[in-house]
Amino acid sequence: MxxxxxxxxxxxxxxxxxxxxxxxxxxxxxxxxxxxxxxxxxxxxxxxxxxxxxxxxxxxxxxxxxxxxxxxxxxxxxxxxxxxxxxxxxxxxxxxxxxxxxxxxxxxxxxxxxxxxxxxxxxxxxxxxxxxxxxxxxxxxxxxxxxxxxxxxxxxxxxxxxxxxxxxxxxxxxxxIRKECTGFVANRLAFALFREACSLVAQGVVGVEDLDSVVQSSMGPRWTVAGPFKSYHAGGGEGGLQSFMEKIGGTVQSCWDASDADVRSHDVRVNAAWQEEVCRQTHEAYGVVDVSERDRKTRGVLEALQDAILPGTS
Amino acid sequence: MxxxxxxxxxxxxxxxxxxxxxxxxxxxxxxxxxxxxxxxxxxxxxxxxxxxxxxxxxxxxxxxxxxxxxxxxxxxxxxxxxxxxxxxxxxxxxxxxxxxxxxxxxxxxxxxxxxxxxxxxxxxxxxxxxxxxxxxxxxxxxxxxxxxxxxxxxxxxxxxxxxxxxxxxxxxxxxxIRKECTGFVANRLAFALFREACSLVAQGVVGVEDLDSVVQSSMGPRWTVAGPFKSYHAGGGEGGLQSFMEKIGGTVQSCWDASDADVRSHDVRVNAAWQEEVCRQTHEAYGVVDVSERDRKTRGVLEALQDAILPGTS
The missing domain is CATH 3.40.50.720 (NAD(P)-binding Rossmann-like Domain)
Known part of the structure; x- marks a missing residue:
């Protein structure tokens, strides 16, 4: 200013x-x-x-x-x-x-x-x-x-x-964000994964707390360090994302197809029947969450990332 | 043993x-x-x-x-x-x-x-x-x-x-994982978010590198500490996830609806037209990724989380 x-x-x-x-x-x-x-x-x-x-x-x-x-x-x-x-x-x-x-x-x-x-x-x-x-x-x-x-x-x-x-x-x-759109970007991305999470719990594939464990011990830390494009680009080796899509694209598409079919067959819309059981399991797992503990841990993770970015540290 | x-x-x-x-x-x-x-x-x-x-x-x-x-x-x-x-x-x-x-x-x-x-x-x-x-x-x-x-x-x-x-x-x-299903759980979740990411880039809402920045500075660190159910349960305050769905459910559903409409209208399937531009942007942004640096940073994040879990640290 x-x-x-x-x-x-x-x-x-x-x-x-x-x-x-x-x-x-x-x-x-x-x-x-x-x-x-x-x-x-x-x-x-x-x-x-x-x-x-x-x-x-x-x-x-x-x-x-x-x-x-x-x-x-x-x-x-x-x-x-x-x-x-x-x-x-x-x-x-x-x-x-x-x-x-x-x-x-x-x-x-x-x-x-x-x-x-x-x-x-x-x-x-x-x-x-x-x-x-x-x-x-x-x-x-x-x-x-x-x-x-x-x-x-x-x-x-x-x-x-x-x-x-x-x-x-x-x-x-x-x-x-280059264009105004429903929900902007962060919520659009997060809610897409959240819908899949609700769908998998609704089907009985995994419980709420176990699903959170999956995310906390895999894509959470990975995506803190490298977002989805950078991650899959790395996954493709020297050929990058294009190579990843050539090798793994069939698996990706079959997951997308299964996702759509499951969301439809379990009627995963807001306020539909699945929601009560998901909310019940979540309440049972967590009671009332201590957000100050969550924020303290989040600060620790962000500081570790900051430290790791400084040259000469390892 | x-x-x-x-x-x-x-x-x-x-x-x-x-x-x-x-x-x-x-x-x-x-x-x-x-x-x-x-x-x-x-x-x-x-x-x-x-x-x-x-x-x-x-x-x-x-x-x-x-x-x-x-x-x-x-x-x-x-x-x-x-x-x-x-x-x-x-x-x-x-x-x-x-x-x-x-x-x-x-x-x-x-x-x-x-x-x-x-x-x-x-x-x-x-x-x-x-x-x-x-x-x-x-x-x-x-x-x-x-x-x-x-x-x-x-x-x-x-x-x-x-x-x-x-x-x-x-x-x-x-x-x-309680039931065998296509892709198991981690990839199903990750690919659901990845599809939304591809869709938003295909529409020109955001670039590849900026989308990765969004994830790295928001849901990555958040989901390292608390998975999606625990996060939204915390977001609902004392009423938990049920309260969150009552307050924010309309926004969630409108994001899911926009997501489906956009995926259809931009034909976000593997190997469809959107893919070339997304791969091009990713290659331009990252070249060949140094995975040893990624793994070193990931270790730092996971250690910070471990430290933050030990009592008496802050």
């Missing part, structure tokens, strides 16, 4: 909002964060909840750079970035962006954390629709590095470029 | 065979491994290739516990475990198991590393079909912890139990 410390306005103080606030405060030691929400207990709620998101940093120092407000105008008027995570509701989003546009400076970046409402729809009543871009996190954003940057066809290249470099400078992984 | 050191016969010295040989030698410091293959340069080939699989161990000490042979009878006659990774060909497997059965002791465990030919088909000409079970690794097995244990309906419970406890005692992750 420029010489003064970056100012981030967080619009909506749910779990995503607080997680982003913590991320900015922790990763960018000069920035100022201002949280806007209309909930009456905002001060108490933020004081109680936010420290839980601030790990491995000086919490008191972070909190000196935090303001909260119940005035949208006050939140956004001096912001360099306005990051919205209000209700997942088109009317709300179409109404708030013109209000933000009215009150914010003309250079401020406008980001929506929506998981599904594209910028092209959210921006419909804005004066300058080129200003809005979706920045969709993988939850929780203070732990997970990914940000899906999803412009509308109207979003300006300048907004895209500044958004990508903002996140790169924070050491996160912003990925540009 | 019993008092004497465990003896493992590796039938077929391809990359999977050598990787398994290395795993046994490294993880079980008393065991003896005997490798059978008919290739004429077997001694040179094993001497040259095997040390590359033996990391963080005394290679010379491991090699004192290794024998190679071009006689199947010699390989299996004193073995506690016969682990087969010959050609992925039903005739070969149906022919070799009766030969192994004839030469081996009556208590030896018989494991096939096949990625797709079920034990019920392989065992067709055996005298005692209850002895065979598939033990399918995730490549390479000396790095990746998963073993899919896939019995046929005829496999005895004793064989299943002894197989599971063998791998548990080596600190690996054997998972019992």
């Amino acid at each position: 420029d010489d003064k410390p970056t100012s981030i306005a967080i619009v909506g103080a749910g779990t995503i909002g607080l997680s982003f606030a913590a991320l900015h405060l922790a990763k960018n030691p000069d920035c100022h964060v201002i949280i806007f929400d209309t909930r009456p207990d905002l001060q108490d709620y933020v004081n109680t909840s936010l420290p839980g998101y601030l790990t491995d940093v000086d919490v008191a120092q972070c909190l000196t750079r935090l303001t909260i407000t119940t005035s949208l105008e006050e939140a956004v008027k001096n912001a360099d970035v306005v990051q919205e995570q209000g209700p997942e509701n088109l009317d709300f989003k179409q109404k708030i962006w013109p209000e933000i546009e009215e009150a914010a400076s003309k250079d401020a970046l406008f980001w929506s954390s929506t998981s599904g409402i594209p910028a092209s729809k959210q921006s419909q009543h804005m004066q300058d629709r080129s200003r809005l871009v979706v920045v969709h996190p993988y939850n929780p954003p203070h732990v997970m590095p990914l940000l899906e940057v999803v412009p509308s066809p109207l979003t300006s290249q300048d907004v895209i470029d500044r958004t990508l470099s903002f996140w790169q400078s924070l050491g996160r992984v912003p990925v540009l | 019993d008092d004497k050191p465990t003896s493992i016969a590796i039938v077929g010295a391809g990359t999977i065979g050598l990787s398994f040989a290395a795993l046994h030698l490294a993880k079980n410091p008393d065991c003896h491994v005997i490798i059978f293959d008919t290739r004429p340069d077997l001694q040179d080939y094993v001497n040259t290739s095997l040390p590359g699989y033996l990391t963080d161990v005394d290679v010379a000490q491991c090699l004192t516990r290794l024998t190679i042979t071009t006689s199947l009878e010699e390989a299996v006659k004193n073995a506690d475990v016969v682990q087969e990774q010959g050609p992925e060909n039903l005739d070969f497997k149906q022919k070799i198991w009766p030969e192994i059965e004839e030469a081996a002791s009556k208590d030896a465990l018989f494991w096939s590393s096949t990625s797709g030919i079920p034990a019920s088909k392989q065992s067709q000409h055996m005298q005692d079909r209850s002895r065979l079970v598939v033990v399918h690794p995730y490549n390479p097995p000396h790095v990746m912890p998963l073993l899919e244990v896939v019995p046929s309906p005829l496999t005895s419970q004793d064989v299943i139990d002894r197989t599971l406890s063998f791998w548990q005692s080596l600190g690996r992750v054997p998972v019992l």
Whole structure:
């Protein structure tokens, strides 16, 4: 941005909002964060909840750079970035962006954390629709590095470029999605595997906890190091992915065919009969999950990967 | 097994065979491994290739516990475990198991590393079909912890139990698959996500390298720590997976519907038109992949996870 410390306005103080606030405060030691929400207990709620998101940093120092407000105008008027995570509701989003546009400076970046409402729809009543871009996190954003940057066809290249470099400078992984599509990319991929998982459990091929063990001890660690294309490209040896498809393509197609047949014959749609048994097994296996333990382990995995990437380590 | 050191016969010295040989030698410091293959340069080939699989161990000490042979009878006659990774060909497997059965002791465990030919088909000409079970690794097995244990309906419970406890005692992750099915579980899951990945790239939503970045910075690390059911169960808060499906089910179904429509409209079958562009992008992004670097990083991730599981660390 420029010489003064970056100012981030967080619009909506749910779990995503607080997680982003913590991320900015922790990763960018000069920035100022201002949280806007209309909930009456905002001060108490933020004081109680936010420290839980601030790990491995000086919490008191972070909190000196935090303001909260119940005035949208006050939140956004001096912001360099306005990051919205209000209700997942088109009317709300179409109404708030013109209000933000009215009150914010003309250079401020406008980001929506929506998981599904594209910028092209959210921006419909804005004066300058080129200003809005979706920045969709993988939850929780203070732990997970990914940000899906999803412009509308109207979003300006300048907004895209500044958004990508903002996140790169924070050491996160912003990925540009070239076309708006249902669910963006991360959820589309994850839900495709999840459907197959539900289908295999519905058929009695494997139990819920065993299926999780399969993933945790195979493609989880593999795909942390090398995504699916790089993995199968490696699997093809010198001939790469093309060679892999020549050798293994028959097996791949037979799995895809079996998958389609099984999904149909077990009626693997949301809320169909299979779902009750899958939910029952999951509850029986895990009770209530301790997400702080999950996040601590995830940090360990990401740090190990970071260490392994540095030259000279092994 | 019993008092004497465990003896493992590796039938077929391809990359999977050598990787398994290395795993046994490294993880079980008393065991003896005997490798059978008919290739004429077997001694040179094993001497040259095997040390590359033996990391963080005394290679010379491991090699004192290794024998190679071009006689199947010699390989299996004193073995506690016969682990087969010959050609992925039903005739070969149906022919070799009766030969192994004839030469081996009556208590030896018989494991096939096949990625797709079920034990019920392989065992067709055996005298005692209850002895065979598939033990399918995730490549390479000396790095990746998963073993899919896939019995046929005829496999005895004793064989299943002894197989599971063998791998548990080596600190690996054997998972019992309850029904033989196309592709078993790990590949079914991985290929389901891979199809969605191919579909999204084919549509121009995202590039190959960016798609890999999405996976590496989101579901890879997440699923290393908590598989898909545990993850979405956590995502549902106190109500767990059922609550998640109530809140997010509409989004999940719309992603599944979009996925089916896109796969159809872009004809995402093996060898269809989309494949050339996906292979081209993958080759351009990665050239020839350094799998030793991949395996080193994977080990780092798995060790970090192991450390994070130990109490008192954080």
